[in-house]
Amino acid sequence: MSKIPPRAVSSLQDLADIAGVSRATVSRALNNSTLINAETRKRLQALASEHNYTVNKQARDFRLKQTRVISVVFMLDAHSEQHPSDPFFLEMLGGIADGLSLHDYDLLLAHAPVASMRDLANSRIVRNAEGVIFVGQGEEHQALNKLADAGTPIVVWGGSVADKRYLLVGGDNAGGGFSATSHLIAQGRRRIAFFGNTRTPENQARFSGYEKALAQANLQPDEKLTVDIPSDMQHAQVVIENLLNKRIDMDAVVCTSDVMAIAAIAALTESGFSVPDDIAVVGYDDIPIASFSSPPLTTIRQSIHQAGSVLVESVLALINGHQVADTTLSSKLVVRKSCGA
Amino acid sequence: MSKIPPRAVSSLQDLADIAGVSRATVSRALNNSTLINAETRKRLQALASEHNYTVNKQARDFRLKQTRVISVVFMLDAHSEQHPSDPFFLEMLGGIADGLSLHDYDLLLAHAPVASMRDLANSRIVRNAEGVIFVGQGEEHQALNKLADAGTPIVVWGGSVADKRYLLVGGDNAGGGFSATSHLIAQGRRRIAFFGNTRTPENQARFSGYEKALAQANLQPDEKLTVDIPSDMQHAQVVIENLLNKRIDMDAVVCTSDVMAIAAIAALTESGFSVPDDIAVVGYDDIPIASFSSPPLTTIRQSIHQAGSVLVESVLALINGHQVADTTLSSKLVVRKSCGA
């Protein structure tokens, strides 16, 4: 047994002094350099762990000009000031966090105060990280293009846009919108509404799938049935109730999130409609709570956790200068009760 | 107009060269040192922004031996391997993130792989941060004590425990458990179950409030009515359905989270019970979705977002060596339909 060290060992130099070698040698030993004599290496590593010493990450990263930090920015809806309570975000965050820790990267969490998107390039979010993952594009497509043009390694979860110049990972939104809608048509629904903010690329794509399904069934789209619903539940409910007061004729709704679908069901029920008998509802995301709503939600499943890991692999590839292409993850209709099937 | 700088200005020295002063002077100017001549300071600040230069945070923090990072650890239920989909976590995270950005601190997000709690003291989570916020104690009370004993600035969201030696912020759990239970008693319920993992300090306190309310009404507690329910929805539902198959007589349930309450309602409905007519249900947290369940959830509201900011103020106080006491945030019964009122 060696005796307890008189003072904490807090640098390579301290350990080098104890071992009687130079700090260069200790550095190499602890970094498993092949230059070092195997025996010396083992001895120094043992000594380090005996003294409970680990290399100062901050100094090391500074020296190597690396941070091993990835920023994650959640794009909030410009119209709702609140924090999103959508479990979708949490699952996505979990997937990203898992992916990053696998690669020994840290996760820096950021809000997206939309106003500040303009000078994002000089923000700590970007400056302190090796790359940035954006969850959602919001209505900031051009700001994202600009950031990518500036050479910042960024990857975005969202929908495709014509002049996109950043790396994109997303679900099959057009396919999802299409299968939700055509499933409702197959159940005999004819007056199908689309609920959501169609100014975001993801929702645009879902909407195009919706339109395609209608066209395929020779149904006329009715613009009164396309409704911009805020993404937070309280506001959504108010807007939907106002809509119902206008007595617009409809027998089904396609929503851009499960949370919105749950708010819609509440508003519909409140107004005396039966779901799905009077009006069928389909959600999007398949969050865990979807199967517990009443009626249980028919929805489009996205593999959110997998999305997180793909996002991570993609930024890291970018950072390491590898070729990397956009990814589209499959979406799948999950039939429960709310669609009336 | 000055002409476009030939090369990027990437250090104090670069800017000092341009300005014809020493880098010490530039450093002082950009840090608003009062030593510096006001005019010089303005001139250098203008020059910096003109050249789009900001101080290298990594170098600065390294020099000052600070990180301006706080780690946030979510204590997952030891029994559910999944990520928590509970919106409670996301709201808490939002509150913490807001608080930290107010103080120019970064948020390092961590999982709590319970197995590794033992050597947490030497993990990057602790080493790379100036302090740590734990959300929930899980069953790791002693590990938290040990970490606090080691002098790490930590603050914990949770419930009180006799031999606690760390700083604690929490809701009024005993009060919440009491008012949920006594409200049900006031509605005429007599066979009231308690659903949750009572091995965590928070739930222990809620359970003690439950017991107190029963005692006050001269009701005998029945241990068959105290049920350990996992915190994730899918497992919760299975356990509850098994329980119902045992035909235990009950007319109400107090749950330790809204998410659990929603799973309980689904299981009860599935088994042919009517909520609240046959069995009343009360949740905990008042997450946004609580008012949208059917029936809408009676629950105990905790000001989760405020909790985040209190947690932040508390760790920062600790880091700065200030005196700081535990905080108990008030809890409030929110009556909706699920309790039968």
Next chain:
DNA sequence: CTGAAAGCGCTTACAG
């Protein structure tokens, strides 16, 4: 009010 110098804890090209 300003500058020259030291030093934070590391890594690595260079020399031996």
Next chain:
DNA sequence: CTGAAAGCGCTTACAG
């Protein structure tokens, strides 16, 4: 295989 030396970009005690 090992060491002496330079340097990452900053801040600040010290001297003027």
